[in-house]
Amino acid sequence: MRRVAIIAFGGNAILPADIKGSQEEQFERARQAAEQISELAKRNYDLVVVHGNGPQVGNLLLQMDIASQLISPFTIEVADAMTEGSMGYMLQIWLENYMRKLSLDKEVTTVLTPVLVDPEDHAFKNPTKPVGPFYTEERARGLAKEKGWKIVEDSGRGWRRVVPSPKPIDVLNKRIIKALVDKGMIVIAGGGGGIPVVINKDGLIMGVEAVIDKDLTASLIARIVKADLLITLTAVDQVYVNYGRPTQRPLRKTTTEELGRYLQEGQFPQGSMGPKIQAAIEFLEDGGKEVLITSTKKIKAALDGRAGTIISGGTP
Amino acid sequence: MRRVAIIAFGGNAILPADIKGSQEEQFERARQAAEQISELAKRNYDLVVVHGNGPQVGNLLLQMDIASQLISPFTIEVADAMTEGSMGYMLQIWLENYMRKLSLDKEVTTVLTPVLVDPEDHAFKNPTKPVGPFYTEERARGLAKEKGWKIVEDSGRGWRRVVPSPKPIDVLNKRIIKALVDKGMIVIAGGGGGIPVVINKDGLIMGVEAVIDKDLTASLIARIVKADLLITLTAVDQVYVNYGRPTQRPLRKTTTEELGRYLQEGQFPQGSMGPKIQAAIEFLEDGGKEVLITSTKKIKAALDGRAGTIISGGTP
Numbered sequence: 001m002r003r004v005a006i007i008a009f010g011g012n013a014i015l016p017a018d019i020k021g022s023q024e025e026q027f028e029r030a031r032q033a034a035e036q037i038s039e040l041a042k043r044n045y046d047l048v049v050v051h052g053n054g055p056q057v058g059n060l061l062l063q064m065d066i067a068s069q070l071i072s073p074f075t076i077e078v079a080d081a082m083t084e085g086s087m088g089y090m091l092q093i094w095l096e097n098y099m100r101k102l103s104l105d106k107e108v109t110t111v112l113t114p115v116l117v118d119p120e121d122h123a124f125k126n127p128t129k130p131v132g133p134f135y136t137e138e139r140a141r142g143l144a145k146e147k148g149w150k151i152v153e154d155s156g157r158g159w160r161r162v163v164p165s166p167k168p169i170d171v172l173n174k175r176i177i178k179a180l181v182d183k184g185m186i187v188i189a190g191g192g193g194g195i196p197v198v199i200n201k202d203g204l205i206m207g208v209e210a211v212i213d214k215d216l217t218a219s220l221i222a223r224i225v226k227a228d229l230l231i232t233l234t235a236v237d238q239v240y241v242n243y244g245r246p247t248q249r250p251l252r253k254t255t256t257e258e259l260g261r262y263l264q265e266g267q268f269p270q271g272s273m274g275p276k277i278q279a280a281i282e283f284l285e286d287g288g289k290e291v292l293i294t295s296t297k298k299i300k301a302a303l304d305g306r307a308g309t310i311i312s313g314g315t316p
Numbered sequence: 317m318r319r320v321a322i323i324a325f326g327g328n329a330i331l332p333a334d335i336k337g338s339q340e341e342q343f344e345r346a347r348q349a350a351e352q353i354s355e356l357a358k359r360n361y362d363l364v365v366v367h368g369n370g371p372q373v374g375n376l377l378l379q380m381d382i383a384s385q386l387i388s389p390f391t392i393e394v395a396d397a398m399t400e401g402s403m404g405y406m407l408q409i410w411l412e413n414y415m416r417k418l419s420l421d422k423e424v425t426t427v428l429t430p431v432l433v434d435p436e437d438h439a440f441k442n443p444t445k446p447v448g449p450f451y452t453e454e455r456a457r458g459l460a461k462e463k464g465w466k467i468v469e470d471s472g473r474g475w476r477r478v479v480p481s482p483k484p485i486d487v488l489n490k491r492i493i494k495a496l497v498d499k500g501m502i503v504i505a506g507g508g509g510g511i512p513v514v515i516n517k518d519g520l521i522m523g524v525e526a527v528i529d530k531d532l533t534a535s536l537i538a539r540i541v542k543a544d545l546l547i548t549l550t551a552v553d554q555v556y557v558n559y560g561r562p563t564q565r566p567l568r569k570t571t572t573e574e575l576g577r578y579l580q581e582g583q584f585p586q587g588s589m590g591p592k593i594q595a596a597i598e599f600l601e602d603g604g605k606e607v608l609i610t611s612t613k614k615i616k617a618a619l620d621g622r623a624g625t626i627i628s629g630g631t632p
Contacts, residue, residue: 022388059387066386067379072338078402085401086394088428089511089523096430096488097520109489112404112426112504114412172412173425176501185492188428195405204413207405 004181004225005045007037008218008279009233011052011192013296014087021059027090034094036299040231041104043303046181048225049091050218053083053192061132076131076163077195077207084112084191091188099186108186114172114205115194115212115220121166129165129211134158164210168194168217172205174224181225190217219279228289232276237295239277239309241267251309256284259311284313320497320541321361323353324534324595325549327368327508329612330403337375343406350410352615356547357420359619362497364541365407366534369399369508377448392447392479393511393523400428400507407504415502424502430488430521431510431528431536437482445481445527450474480526484510484533488521490540497541506533535595539602546599547608547615548592555593555609555625557583567625572600575627600629 014029015021040047057079064073074082088110095108127150135143140151140159154160171177171194180187193212200206215232222230236243239251241262251259259277268274280291294301294308302308330345331337356363373395380389390398404426411424443466451459456467456475470476487493487510496503509528516522531548538546552559555567557578567575575593584590596607610617610624618624 020388023390023394063379063383063387067382070382071375071379072336074339074402078339078405081401081405082398083401085397085399085404085428086390088401089394089397089430092428092489093430093513093521093523100519100521107489107492109492110428112401112408112428114405114409173408173423176423176425176496176499179495179499179501180492183492183495185495197409203416205409205416207409 001044003045003229004047004227005040005229005231006048006050006218006222006225006227007040007231007233008050008215009033009052009296010214011054011056011083011087013233014051014090015055015059017055021055027094030087030090031094033296034091034098036296037095038098038102039300039303041099041106041186042102045229046184047186048177048181048221048227049095049186049188050190050214050221051087051091051188051192052214053080053087056083056087057192058132065133075207076209076211077197080192080195081112084110084195087191088188095186095188106184106186108188109180110188110191111173111177111180113177113190113194114197115168115190115217116170116172117166117196117198117208117210117212118169119198119200119208121164123164123166123210127162127164130154130160130162131211132161134160165213166196166210168212168220171221171224172197177221178225190214190221193217213275215275215279216282219283222283222288223286226287227283229292230280230283230288230290231292231294231299232279233296233299234273234276234293235295237298237307239273239293243267243273253310256281256311256313280311284311288313317360319361319545320363320543321356321545321547322364322366322534322538322541322543323356323547323549324366324531325349325368325612326530327370327372327403329549330367330406331371331375333371337371343410346403346406347410349612350407350414352612353411354414354418355616355619357415357422357502358418361545362500363502364493364497364537364543365411365502365504366506366530366537367403367407367504367508368530369396369403372399372403373508374448381449391523392525392527393513396508396511397428400426400511403507404504411502411504422500422502424504425496426504426507427489427493427496429493429506429510430513430523431484431506431533432486432488433482433512433514433524433526433528434485435514435516435524437480439480439482439526443478443480446470446476446478447527448477450476481529482512482526484528484536487537487540488513493537494541506530506537509533529591531591531595532598535599538599538604542603543599544605545608546596546604546606547610548595549612549615550589550592550609551611553611553614553623555589559583559589569626571627572597572629596627600627604629
């Protein structure tokens with residue numbers, strides 16, 4: 001029986017803080033991710049892969065800033081498009097290699113993904129997401145004045161730009177993504193949460209400088225392709241309540257109803273598990289069957305029911 | 317009646333040498349290109365768009381070089397993937413806007429395109445294509461030693477790396493591109509000639525540092541999607557014989573047989589018109605109906621038969 005899965009993971013799965021980040025190292029991480037992901041293809045899932053791009057777009061914005069005397073830098077949504085290229089390529093090549101190794105007749109492709117956000121989203125009035133290089137206070141104030149950026153002091157490490165993080169509401173090329181998944185192809189889409197665009201007052205689609213949460217985009221794409229399963233990879237093997245406290249307790253099987261209660265209690269902070277839980281609930285309330293939250297290393301065990309947190313719709 | 321066209325143009329259509337190259341300027345050039353291209357959609361053509369990336373990948377390699385003390389630079393084929401992202405995005409957004417303006421029910425997408433080349437291609441023994449920044453002789457010799465690059469002195473402007481320019485032989489995600497074209501979607505593919513990959517001794521697909529001629533890739537994709545028409549945009553309004561000489565003469569209607577003769581006479585130099593003519597002949601000899609070579613500004617006139625060079629198969 002044909003089943004559709006979406007798998008989402010952070011950019012730090014490919015470029016973690018603890019590696020120098022050479023091209024070889026990033027390709028090796030992409031290979032490892034592709035090997036784990038191919039486990040789903042083996043189990044007959046049609047697949048969409050959604051990756052984050054935090055460390056990668058940070059590096060790119062820094063490169064463009066350092067070279068800005070010579071070459072006009074691009075804004076963040078063009079940089080997003082570029083990381084959909086570089087990261088998509090690394091994952092695509094390795095997924096293609098694994099499909100051949102497994103003799104699975106699936107082509108792999110990366111699809112550049114503009115994602116519509118609402119220009120009236122309250123995030124535009126309150127930018128909170130730090131992006132790009134750390135600056136000295138002087139340079140940051142200069143850039144803020146010159147470019148209209150909002151800047152913040154980031155926990156003693158320097159000054160940084162913050163951009164809005166609006167909610168994704170539609171995918172411009174959604175029929176294309178669905179058509180390819182329906183043909184059994186592996187689609188890498190929504191990388192970095194997608195390229196944020198709005199429809200402006202003249203009715204034109206235009207990019208905006210913002211960052212979309214990749215878990216929310218994954219949940220949106222999951223609903224578009226009518227996925228059965230949404231898999232969210234994270235640093236921990238499963239979801240915990242009272243995380244980091246003596247009363248910490250793993251959640252192995254839970255429901256949207258139970259999770260909704262924990263979310264309201266403030267169990268899942270906005271910076272980390274919050275958007276993943278929110279994405280899970282939205283997906284399940286819109287017809288999705290199951291959400292799996294686990295770490296990259298536990299995918300196989302989790303698919304066998306031996307690890308991870310499984311969330312299903314409704315009450316326990 | 318459904319017809320399929322491929323349109324190919326150089327990266328300098330979006331980033332010409334005579335502009336500073338701000339993001340705004342590049343988007344405006346992308347808008348102009350999209351406006352011209354949409355003329356084909358209006359005339360009921362299904363479309364694949366292939367763009368070059370020379371100036372864009374040059375800028376990116378320079379940015380990565382300037383920042384290389386802080387961030388490991390990527391090699392050229394990853395940079396190619398990144399320009400498929402940035403340029404694809406600019407074209408995709410504007411094509412999407414024009415499709416909406418024309419009320420044409422076509423989604424637009426950019427598809428990251430790995431293109432297979434032969435590791436035994438003689439180009440790998442004789443790299444000739446200059447890429448990336450100009451260096452001082454000292455820095456160039458240092459990089460040549462450190463990275464095994466081949467370098468050349470480029471007409472008094474400094475030292476540059478040269479890379480192989482092998483012939484494209486297959487497109488990894490060709491079924492995906494064909495499926496989308498068959499659904500009437502507009503596909504941006506093979507940007508920069510595609511991302512060059514080989515199958516190595518272990519049977520693995522791996523990227524290689526090379527540049528594929530975008531006109532040859534366009535011709536290959538044209539054959540994959542069984543296109544009727546291949547349009548090649550260039551700086552001149554039509555093909556000439558004895559170009560730049562007093563006996564210069566425009567070719568308005570010609571055949572592969574006639575062009576093949578001129579090509580052998582050396583009428584079309586390798587650096588400019590040569591690959592376009594070669595791409596045209598390959599396409600027409602493999603079942604294509606017609607090739608149109610013209611400038612961006614003359615697309616509409618050429619489609620009406622009032623400009624450009626039309627090439628058809630066979631003898632005149």
